[in-house]
Amino acid sequence: MLGRILSLFMMASMTVAFAAGADLGEGTKAEELNVPAIVMFFIFVAATLGITYWASKRTKSASDFYTAGGGITGTQNGTAIAGDYMSAASFLGITGMVYLKGYDGLIFSIGFLVGWPIILFMISEQLRNLGKYTFADVTAYRLKQKPVRILAALGSISVVILYLIAQMVGAGKLIEILFGLDYEFAVVLVGILMILYVAFGGMLATTWVQIIKAVLLLAGTTFMSIMVMAKFGFSFDALFTQATQIHAKGVEIMSPGGLVSDPISAISLGIALMFGTAGLPHILMRFFTVADAKEARKSVFVATGLIGYFYVLTFIMGFGAIVLVLGDPAGSYLAADGATLKGMNNMAAVWLAHAVGGDYFLGFISAVAFATILAVVSGLTLAGASAISHDLYANAFATGKVDEKKEMQVSKMATIAIGIAAIFFGIAFEKQNIAFVVALAFTIAASANFPVLFMSIFWKKLTTRGAVIGGYIGLISALVLVILGPVVWTQILGNETAIVPYKFPAVFSVPVAFIAIWFFSITDKSDDAQRCIDEFDAQDIRCQTGIGSNGAVAH
């Protein structure tokens, strides 16, 4: 039955896609229909729907749905984490940033990467030992279930929705330019596919979609980087010399520059990037898909290696794009003004693919970029759906007295609801600045999720009141500071000067959250507070050793 639905959907969507493409190809759009890209994209979609069908037969229990039954190996999970992390923002965004600003792009890469060792040393195995499906399991371990779960779920859902908006807008724009299809059509297509992957295939399908996409992306970017370096006799100096001659900023692209103009912003961005990673619900969720703490550690090692390698490649590709795309003698990648790229700077990586590998490689990279978005939105949707079904529905409101079947039904309904919301927001936020939305998601993750998670693992005197008040203060202060900051207050709301002069408020909101958690915990003299403190030792033993945790495999 499901197989028939999936194959029907595939046929229908292909027909629609080709029909829409053919219409648009006849001169209504500036961009031509990209046939190799569309063919490769549909091969990917067909393969991943096949996996979803296979996974749907194995996804029976809630544990299967949320964590793939805990049967993913460390290496597989590490690759999938890398897949989650090498989103379109990383691939297109960072390459585009290096292309535009040179060295500054590397600052972002490093910030995104250094969160990983910290997660490994401080969080990953503790999370694996304590939790079951979501990071709220950890915070609710000894604190009062209901308020803590609601807080964690709100934090998760805020991050998930913001991140989803960024990915959906990216997907729509990409398809518009690459495939020559309508923006709205692209957003709807992404929404439907991610609902199918998640609702039918759960974590198992989502994980394999991530793994395939990560491998394709790494293969494609490796090829591009080798081709770039080959053109310069594998000499970085030759590459840099040519790039500085072509780029309008000249030698400035070789040193840190305008990206972070003042010290506070630089430090704040550093905090948001580093600790934000440790608060992203779709990333934290991945630690429950492996069998034990050992595999969780291995996942981080593999992920850090792959992500680090990938970021080095984006740096090479960015500089390669300056020489081979911007400096292309025919100027065929530039828009009518002769200075900016067709489809803006985020397309640097894609045009570079054409410059080094021709039409078919362009098609391949376009399809991979789109697959990247699909994979990341699936991971996000699953994290959002779990927050709703596991934290809000099953544990906060039904207080654990709910059968698994019902909980899974709720998670599937939540998946559909999030999918529809994502389509709606994707269309509504078409003109929004993607990089800003991602930075906001990281800021909230660092200010609301990370402090509560960290304190519940390490601080004996944490009480329910401290966690809840501190968590909300972190969440709200991050939101308020962003709204009063330069991006929203001046650029979006059109006011003259921003009330808060900093784009990234993490340097304020993260400490505020920690201080509030501390203050409202130590002043809490209730019985519940004493219970939370008394139960810490037992939690700590399990957290440190895994003794008493039955593992993710519950069958």
Added chain:
Amino acid sequence: MTQEQVQQIKNNPKYQKLVGTRSKFAWTLTIIMLVVYYAFILFIAFSPETLGTKISPEGMATWGIPVGLAIIIFAFAMTGLYVRRANGEFDGLLNDLKNDIEKEMN
């Protein structure tokens, strides 16, 4: 786990050794990583020209590039170091401890 069992495990020298060494190791690595990363961030914030200095007068490459790459490789090496010790030494201690506990409970 009962309060008694909790106390028993907490007083077990093997538990103390495992938690003590591992926490010390994890915190040390965390602090090293933070120092390295924030030193880099502070250079960007207060003295960007240092990272923009050329490595050699003939070439174009600046010190910022090997430093950036080194931080990426360093982060990877640190995770490798931790995983190696945790999956070997610490898990060894943990298995020892688990055997003890099983004996005590029987």
